[in-house]
Amino acid sequence: MVHPETQAATAEAALPIIELSRLTKRYDGHAAVNELDLTIAKGEIFGLLGPNGAGKTTTILMMLGLTEPTSGRVRVCGLDPTRQPLQVKRRVGYMPDDVGFYEDRTALDNLLFTARLNRIASEPARRKALELLERVGLSGALDKKVGAFSRGMRQRLGIADVLIKHPEVIVLDEPTLGIDPEGVRELLQLIRDLSRLEGLTVLLSSHHLHQVQQICDRVGLFVRGELIASGDVKSLAEQLDDDRAVTVELEVSGWSEELGERLAGIPGILSFGVPERRNAAPDEASSGEETVRIQLRCERDLTTDAARAVIDSGASLHAVSRKQYGLDDIYHRYFEGGGSA
């Protein structure tokens, strides 16, 4: 989903804040990240998506100056993390997938501790901590020891913890791991609001396609250390349709050979699968009143012609639609066969 706010991005928002060029990290000759080129604009919410071992964490660690690239270039807020790690740390908030807190201290104390580490004076730190606890919905639990927090509360406190130093960029590694659906919804909303209202750039690493789809302006698909595609969900879907074929889906009962012939006779239909009958041998075509789904690959949108063929054949048409690719389809199509679309 592309957010309208993003389309109306200001000139400032288009400024690159993260720039990776030919970035490579090798471990014992094995490339964990290989020749990665990626630019993220100020204010963008960018999703790093990929299976285990794809190189997402290694990329993040190089951006934070926590591991040195083998070759290539990284710039974060105009700084080189390898040579200026402290300046980068001041501007970038990192929330790992398992945030560590002092368990026997309260939420407020934990935030004040982080503020002290970042040399924020005690009065402004207290004001900011209380404001952030309110913001992340934890003002009712500020005196509660973190050891008694649920996973969702810890993640929300983690967000407050990265925000206390007023960063320009936040990097969140699997922020919704282990949180219930309602908690996930609230957390994603919070992240999006923070980005929109405060111009915060967010880099989010995740396996959860639907969550990434809900809040990210752009997504990068990682496979074996390589960024195999990036863009908003719509443009990734378009890249999948290289041949510009359109998929039309029909839900029909009363399938017959005649319907098959009528569909095959429509100019512009490239192919379609003959629906299988339930409990039948795989090569036996379906018949009768059972509802079946048929996907047609067409040169152009032929929903009307396909619907007419169903009705003319005497079958019942329950649904007809042009298939829209979601991130699920994109992910699976790209990752099938090891990452070639």
Ligand SMILES: Nc1ncnc2c1ncn2[C@@H]1O[C@H](COP(=O)(O)OP(=O)(O)OP(=O)(O)O)[C@@H](O)[C@H]1O
């Ligand atoms: N310190 C290390 N020493 C050797 N190999 C490493 C090291 N760190 C990562 N790797 C390897 O680099 C590759 C990329 O790992 P990385 O952790 O960046 O992937 P990821 O996409 O973050 O995976 P996950 O989603 O599981 O966290 C993997 O093959 C991993 O085994």
